[in-house]
Amino acid sequence: MAGLLAAGPAAPADTAQVRALLHQAQGLLRAGRNEAAHPLLVQAHALAHGLHFAPGEIESLRVLGKAELVHGSFAEARAYLNQGVDLARRTPGQGHALANVLLTLGQVANEQDDYPGALRACEEALRLYHAHGALRDEARTRNGLGIIYSSRGDFPRALAMLLPALRQSQQLQDSALQANCLSNLGAVYFRHNEFRKAQQYFEQALPLVRRSPETSTLADCLTNVAASHQQLGELTEAETFYKEAIAVSEQAGERAQLGVVLSDYAQLQTEQKRLPAAQATLERARALLENSGDTGTLAATLVALGQLHQKLGHPAEAEAQARRALALATSIRDWSVLETAGQLLAGLLKQRGDYRQALTFAEQAYAAHDTLFTQSKAEEMGRLQGDFQLSQERARAQALARTGEAQQQRLQAQQRQLWGLGLGFAVVAAAGLALWRLNRLLGHKNQQIERQSAELTKLNATKDRLFSIIGHDLRGPLHSLHAFVELLDGPPLPPARLSQYTQRLTRTLDHTLALLENLLNWAALQMRASAPPRPENLALAGLVEENIGLLTAAADAAQVALTHHLTGDERAWADPAAVRLVLRNLLANAIKFTPAGGTVSISATQEAGCWQLAVADNGRGLPTPTPHQPLRPDALERRAGEAGQARSTGLGLLLSRDMATRTGGQLWVASAGPGQGTTFTLRLPVAEQPAAYARLDG
Known part of the structure; x- marks a missing residue:
């Protein structure tokens, strides 16, 4: 970047103006004056674009993206940076500038929790820096990749990036980058609960940070050292470093930084049973964080303050703080604070008799806990898939290396045996044939590896769905049952409230039983994926009447009418068990999303050699008008049913789609939009007449 902004000896005046605008804007950004920097950056971009000055335009787009990132406007940041990437790719000789933009794009993607996008951008930037011999930028990028891997819990890859970055920073004698790498290594070990190693890295970074003019960096490092001492039970040493971090932040006038340090220090005071002192510290931290924009730390501080008030016997104040923390955590989807605040409110309200x-709050806490569980499992599966792909790449490289070495040895042996030109030509021809055969063999092996990778990806997607269903949709109702039983263990409930809770629990358990049945059917379908279906000449009217009989009670309870218009002549060539399961799911789904007084009807028409078995309702309809099209369950929004019925998991439609496909049919969907009802159509091949089958059987 410095090379880009350095003025050339013969730079035209207008190009120099672009550079000057960029230099001035970056100075304002470093001083935290984003509002003043933005118009200068826009002016620099417009001027560079008009002059066709690609380096200046790329850099102005990068800095605009960086400014929007600092401001928290991620969509605008990505728009600027994507323009910069496109321009840099189109402009020859801009590899280093492209790497700069990609690195900033990776930072934005990481802030948005776009883990794959962040890795793609930063890894390409790393390759470009390495190719251009930009050692400092390469070390900086490795450091950034280490942070990304660490934030996702991928500790081996984080260390694999940060340790080389540390060695490069030492080679460059860049104390600021070295301190940053040491701090990040300490953070990796801290997250991995290896607090002694974390402390060693933090304390190595501290002398380097003390020489830096950045007071916020020093306060962070002191807080990290204090936290590692605290986790090791060395509370006196921890308090010493916390107090120094507070003094540094106060001296610098860093209100937000001071709020973060005070919030951490209050945890130590609470651990030391100094509850009044901890309350005063948290109150001060809350006041400092109110207008800092750090909503996550403010929410965590509020819930900690609520827990402290509960310990001090101030239930009203504890509830007020917990409710505010819950609202803030909901706005930023901080599941950890949502779980803690929900548990605190559930306990306080239970004590009060509400x-x-x-x-309600207990269920919110359980839902947040399940979301955290699902996210951790998804990240774990992603790491496992990455490990598998990495091992496959290594195995492929090793195989190619072994093959190359063996081929080289054979060629050398053949060359030693050459005694004439004719024999030499023969050897060359044989070697060419061997190479051709080897290329074919490697091609087949590569195809096999790609098929295995695709199968693993599909298997991981299946496991992710199972984790999501079991970890959230199946465990959630059981948590509700647990919370209901806890209520029964308290003072006697009024009959009206007991009846209300019982009805709610009955609906929840009905939904759970249906979900469990679909889950077992789907698992069985996956295990029998290679077994052929068992189609037969099937009378559709009989199956329709059978399913209507099974679901009449549920329809009556929902005040929904079930009708069909089949004549009895409709015969399809399909697996009866598959059609029965699909019909049951479609009817149950229609009843669930049809309000009281509505109608669900089944009809059948013949078209192009197929029966179109349609299940239509006049209920809620889909959120957007949807023309008649093949069903994609993952594209449908998961919604709660009528009359407080549980939210749909989407598993029933997924199972129905898979079952329909296995029996030779298709599942289609159509809706005119909200309030206009929905129609699901099962297409099945027409069967021959029963008499024809009787002759064949005979």
């Missing part, structure tokens, strides 16, 4: 609200 069991209905207690149950």
